[in-house]
Amino acid sequence: xxxxxxxxxxxxxxxxxxxxxxxxxxxxxxxxxxxxxxxxxxxxxxxxxxxxxxxxxxxxxxxxxxxxxxxxxxxxxxxxxxxxxxxxxxxxxxxxxxxxxxxxxxxxxxxxxxxxxxxxxxxxxxxxxxxxxxxxxxxxxxxxxxxxxxxxxxxxxxxxxxxxxxxxxxxxxxxxxxxxxxxxxxxxxxxxxxxxxxxxxxxxxxxxxxxxxxxxxxxxxxxxxxxxxxxxxxxxxxxxxxxxxxxx
Amino acid sequence: xxxxxxxxxxxxxxxxxxxxxxxxxxxxxxxxxxxxxxxxxxxxxxxxxxxxxxxxxxxxxxxxxxxxxxxxxxxxxxxxxxxxxxxxxxxxxxxxxxxxxxxxxxxxxxxxxxxxxxxxxxxxxxxxxxxxxxxxxxxxxxxxxxxxxxxxxxxxxxxxxxxxxxxxxxxxxxxxxxxxxxxxxxxxxxxxxxxxxxxxxxxxxxxxxxxxxxxxxxxxxxxxxxxxxxxxxxxxxxxxxxxxxxxxxxxxxxxxxxxxxxxxxxxxxxxxxxxxxxxxxxxxxxxxxxxxxxxxxxxx
Numbered sequence: 044x045x046x047x048x049x050x051x052x053x054x055x056x057x058x059x060x061x062x063x064x065x066x067x068x069x070x071x072x073x074x075x076x077x078x079x080x081x082x083x084x085x086x087x088x089x090x091x092x093x094x095x096x097x098x099x100x101x102x103x104x105x106x107x108x109x110x111x112x113x114x115x116x117x118x119x120x121x122x123x124x125x126x127x128x129x130x131x132x133x134x135x136x137x138x139x140x141x142x143x144x145x146x147x148x149x150x151x152x153x154x155x156x157x158x159x160x161x162x163x164x165x166x167x168x169x170x171x172x173x174x175x176x177x178x179x180x181x182x183x184x185x186x187x188x189x190x191x192x193x194x195x196x197x198x199x200x201x202x203x204x205x206x207x208x209x210x211x212x213x214x215x216x217x218x219x220x221x222x223x224x225x226x227x228x229x230x231x232x233x234x235x236x237x238x239x240x241x242x243x244x245x246x247x248x249x250x251x252x253x254x255x256x257x258x259x260x261x262x263x264x265x266x267x268x269x270x271x272x273x274x275x276x277x278x279x280x281x282x283x284x285x286x287x288x289x290x291x
Numbered sequence: 292x293x294x295x296x297x298x299x300x301x302x303x304x305x306x307x308x309x310x311x312x313x314x315x316x317x318x319x320x321x322x323x324x325x326x327x328x329x330x331x332x333x334x335x336x337x338x339x340x341x342x343x344x345x346x347x348x349x350x351x352x353x354x355x356x357x358x359x360x361x362x363x364x365x366x367x368x369x370x371x372x373x374x375x376x377x378x379x380x381x382x383x384x385x386x387x388x389x390x391x392x393x394x395x396x397x398x399x400x401x402x403x404x405x406x407x408x409x410x411x412x413x414x415x416x417x418x419x420x421x422x423x424x425x426x427x428x429x430x431x432x433x434x435x436x437x438x439x440x441x442x443x444x445x446x447x448x449x450x451x452x453x454x455x456x457x458x459x460x461x462x463x464x465x466x467x468x469x470x471x472x473x474x475x476x477x478x479x480x481x482x483x484x485x486x487x488x489x490x491x492x493x494x495x496x497x498x499x500x501x502x503x504x505x506x507x508x509x510x511x512x513x514x515x516x517x518x519x520x521x522x523x524x525x526x527x528x529x530x531x532x533x534x535x536x537x538x539x540x541x542x543x544x545x546x547x548x549x550x551x552x553x554x555x556x557x558x559x560x561x562x563x564x565x566x567x568x569x570x571x572x573x574x575x576x577x578x579x580x581x582x583x584x585x586x587x588x589x590x591x
Contacts, residue, residue, distance in 0.1 A: 137470035141385035148388040199436075199443040201356065220381035 074248075075113065075241035076103075077281040079125045117238055127237045135232055139239045142224065142231070146239075149217035150246045152202060153210050153260075159193040161207055163256045215263045222267040229276070236277070243270075244277045295329055296367075298360075300345040302332040302420055305502040308532045310416065312398065314345040316357045316495030322531040323486040326369035335422045357495075361488060372487045379482050383489045386474070386481075389467060390496055396441045397464030397510055398500055400457065403437035407506040465513050472517040479526065486527070498524045 076083045083103075095102040095111040102111030103119075110119045120126070128139060158169050173189060174182025197203045202210070221243060230236045231243070247270060251261050265271060298321070300314030309315045321328040333344065343355040347363060354363045365372075372380060402413050417433070418426035438453070445456040471493060480486045481493065501514055501524050515521060 133473040134476075137474045138382065138385065140470060141382070141389040144392045145385040145388035148392055196443045199440045216384065220384045223377040223381040224385075226378070 074244050074277065074281065075117065075127075075238060076120070078127060078236045078241055079120060081120070081125065113238075113242065127235065127241075128232075130235065131232055131237070139232065139237055142221070142239050143242055145217060145220065146242050146246060149213050150250075152197075152200070153214045153217075154246070154250070155193055156197060156202060156205070156210050157207075157255065157260060159190050160197060161256075165190065167256055211259055211263060214260060215266075218264055218267050218270060222270050225269050225273060227269065230273075240273075240277065244274055247274050248278065295349070296326060296364075297329045297331055297348045298345055299331045299333065299348070301417075302334075304416060305504065306528065307498055307502050310499055310503060311344070312395075312495045312499055313357045314495075315498060316491050317345045317347070317360050319486075319494045319527065319531065320361055320364065320371060320488060320491040321369070323491060324364060324369040324371040326364050326367070333420055335420070357492075361491075371485075371491070374485060375482055375487055379487075383482075383487065386471075386489050387492050389470070390492055392444075393463040393467035394496055396445055396456075396460040398496060399437040399441055400460060401500065401505065401507070401510055402503075403434045404441065404453070405505075405507050409434060412503065412505055461510060464510055468510075468514055468517055468520065472520050475519050475523060477519065480523075490523075490527070493520075494524060494527050498528070 073083055095109070102109060103116055105119075108119075110116050128136060131139060157164055159165060169190075170183075170186040174186040176182075177185060194203070197205075205213075225231055228234075230240045232239070247264055250264050251271075251274060253261075298314075298317060300317065301309050301311035304310050307315065308318055318328070318330070320326075345355070345357065345360065347354045347360045352363070354360050364370075372383065375383070401408055403409055414430045414434070417430045420426075421429060441456065441460065442453065445460055475481060478484075481489045497514065497520060500511055501521060505511060
């Protein structure tokens with residue numbers, strides 16, 4: 044079966060890039076599918092968010108079915124007979140789900156914070172990139188609306204009063220936990236990658252390879268050499284035919 | 292001699308030292324790590340703040356939010372994770388994230404959003420703990436805050452319908468309970484034989500769900516089927532929070548004596564009468580039958 048992976052041209056990870064190097068977006072989003080050895084084709088569209096059934100990217104289009112977001116995509120692929128976590132016992136599956144939530148809780152929220160709540164980044168990069176497919180005044184309106192939505196969410200989960208330093212400290216704590224869990228192993232569980240590896244790779248790769256107004260976020264990750272080696276290993280193994288490596 | 296540590300938190304009921312999850316997490320951690328905490332239960336006087344409870348006060352600091360309070364206690368050398376390995380420390384963070392993402396929305400929904408539960412149990416109980424007219428405002432605000440949190444983290448913009456997410460959050464919560472049960476297995480605590488931060492968090496989230504008597508109880512039913520989690524909560528309650536009159540927390544000259552299920556106030560009887568009248572009135576007008584009497588029975 045051939046999967047069509049759709050993402051928005053200026054989706055969140057792409058917003059963190061200066062310049063038009065769009066191929067990084069498909070790398071992050073397709074790590075899981077690459078690990079399952081499934082044939083995929085990646086397509087970028089400005090209106091991908093609106094095509095998606097849940098409003099979130101990325102989503103996959105297979106035959107006459109459309110599935111969005113990592114969780115349901117994993118379930119869908121599993122139902123078709125491909126799964127990365129079959130070899131795990133119950134306790135390991137619980138651990139894997141817990142670590143995936145940790146990544147979503149800390150890394151994803153920190154990325155959103157940095158993108159939409161840090162004034163320097165917002166002014167210089169985010170607004171411009173988010174609104175770029177649309178004409179004036181829609182570009183400003185949509186960007187402000189998105190920023191307001193994100194700030195509301197941050198406030199609801201208790202991140203509204205956090206400073207940038209506190210957010211970076213949380214990222215550091217999360218990376219430390221991931222680094223301790225990974226240790227000297229090749230992947231997080233046994234010698235085979237699982238959904239957790241795909242998720243962690245996606246986030247860390249994006250953080251390491253995008254340029255922001257300051258480099259503190261990627262410096263936090265670079266402090267952990269085993270995480271760096273992990274990302275490089277996955278990039279080389281699964282994406283080596285996509286062009287030159289970005290991690291140096 | 293360490294400076295006295297005072298904790299402001301919500302009071303207890305149904306056999307628990309506190310009905311509020313976050314307060315319970317801090318109390319449990321203090322017991323596990325041996326921190327000498329003076330517990331100030333929120334009462335009918337106008338003293339103290341109710342907004343960001345639990346709050347830890349020392350001579351020089353005021354700390355709110357469970358994560359920050361636990362960090363502060365650790366820096367004061369009250370560390371329940373002393374014997375954990377680095378990997379176990381990392382696992383702790385991961386499981387706490389799991390609890391907050393998967394279990395917390397459903398717990399908030401059961402307590403604050405589900406109408407039957409909220410109007411018959413939660414609102415009368417919280418309203419009875421605080422003075423009038425705050426009792427008319429604060430429970431509503433807490434309920435809206437809970438709904439907001441559920442919708443913003445789980446709902447889909449721009450319309451945020453609750454109905455779409457209700458089924459999903461309960462499914463996630465049941466899965467989370469199953470995962471916790473699998474992880475706990477037959478051990479006494481999550482890491483070995485001594486309780487740690489993770490045990491405090493799990494206890495704080497599960498115990499109110501386990502013990503408080505609600506009309507709508509689908510999540511509670513599911514929890515009761517996981518006998519090792521129930522045994523976990525009961526063990527901690529009997530070992531660390533002995534259920535006897537006034538045994539739980541300290542009494543000092545400013546404080547009320549805490550009896551499970553009831554809060555005796557130093558205030559005048561008139562105020563107690565008015566408060567109880569409001570409780571009955573609010574229950575009657577909502578449902579035509581008085582359930583408030585049940586919320587204040589002492590523990591069995």
